[in-house]
Structure formats: structure tokens, C-alpha cells
Amino acid sequence: MLGLLAMWASGEMPWDLFKMLSAIVLGPLALAQPHRFDANIALSGLVVHLLFSICLGAILALIIAPFSFDSSLGVNSLVGALFGITLYFVNLYGMTNAFPWFAEVRGAVPFALHVVFGLVVADTYFELEPKDASLSRLGVA
Template sequence: MTVEIQAGGPRGSHLKSGALAGVIAGAVFMMMEMGLVALAGQSPWGPPRMIAAIVMGEGVLPPPASFDLMILLAAMAVHFTLSIMIGIAFAAVASRFGWPMVLAAGAAVGLGLYVVNFYGFTAIFPWFAMARNAISIVSHIAFGMVLGLSYRMLTK
């Protein structure tokens, strides 16, 4: 006799969509942040180093803001873990939102993340204060909007 267990049902599928939307938004965010930082004449490896410093300590902060595989892997592990958690939390709330609301909610989430990261967490991670700028604001709002858009596309 075989027993088949269905994974999650409708709510579980929304949470899985939220997790995947978090991965998508996280990837877009990281590419956008690194690209905009490079366009501003700074090293694109600065943002990943700031993220990696959460788990590796301040010793990985620039300078030098050069490529280092271990630092990049640590940054991606932290970044995508947080992106997935945010995506799941977003899905728990946004499952009943339509297109305009899911984009607005995503933008609000992104802006909220910016405020929390660069004004709240600076008490623990003071190096985040140096990234209080338009690039970080725009990238975080874009993260939220891509999160909302991806989530809605994955659930429709």
C-alpha cells in the first residue's frame, strides 16, 4: 500500500511561490545594486562585502573592494536566505492582493527594508550607514516591486 502526501495545498504553493519570488527579486536586486555602484564609479564588489561582513566580520569590508570567492559565497548565502524569508512572509500577506496592490505592497516592503537595514540595523552593523544613498533606496524598492511582480506571476 502506498500513501501519497500532497505538499502544502494551496497555502503551501503560495509560500513556495513566495520563496521563489524572493530568489528572483534577490538576484535582480544584487545585479542592480552591483551595476549601479559600478556606474557610480565604485567597485561592484563593495555591496557583497558589506553583506558578507554580517557573518564574516568587519575584516572583509572594503578596501579592497575586489573579488573574493569565499566572501561572495558568504554574501550570497546571507542575501538569498533573507530574500527567501522575506518572500515567504510577503506571500503570507499578499496572496489576496491584485496586481496594483501587490506592486504597491512590494514597493512598500522594499522601502521598509531599506529603512530597517540602513537605519535600524546600523546599531549592530555600523558599516551599513555608509550605503545610505539613492542607489540603495532604488535597489530596495526595485527588490520589493520585483518580489510582488514575480509572486503574482508565479501564482496566476
């Protein structure tokens, strides 16, 4: 959502992000669509984005939990921010070998949005995790 707002504020077409994401599953022809709204492309882009977000959030939780990075909010936030930075470079530099159209998205705003994603996921995990192991086994937070 923040990405769409940032694109709109900078004068870019918000649907371009959905076109790029939908092209992962629909192929590069999805990019050839005009700048007008297309429900199929928007829906497929949204589904791809949500699935990636859920999977990456689960991966971050799997990183945080076994290493006890959730011992303090500061450490947890740092791990989340570093995860977001890593995700930015993997997505917009590493994955461009398979999906070259993402190279044009590189910049400060996407970088910041990836960091925010990592922070939000990590801090949400921190807030939702039971703090007392004996209570969490009983189902009481």
C-alpha cells in the same frame, strides 16, 4: 544584480557590497580586505544576500496572501513597493545598530533598488498564484 551594476556604473567597487554582506557572518574583519576580489568573501556575501532575499520574499508572500492584497496587480504592486521602502529603512537605518558599516550605503540608488525588489517579488507572486481557487486545489492553474 542591479545593485552591482549600479555600483559599477557609479565608479564604486562592486565587491564592497559583498564585503559588507559577508561581514554579517564573518565579522568586521571582512571589511578590512583590500578592494581586490576574494572568492571566500564574494561567496559568503552572495549566500547571505540570497538567503535574505528568499526569506524576505517569503515574508512578503505571507503578508500578501492572508490580506488578499493579490486581488489586483495595482494593489499587489503597491504593497510590494511599500514593503521595499520599509525594508530599506529597516536595513539601512535599523540594522546599522548591529552592523554600522551599512550606514555608508544609504542613498537614492539603494532606496530605488529596495523598491524594485519589493515590486519584483510582489508581482512575481501575483503572476504565479493560481487565480481560481477551485482549479488550484486540483493542481491546475
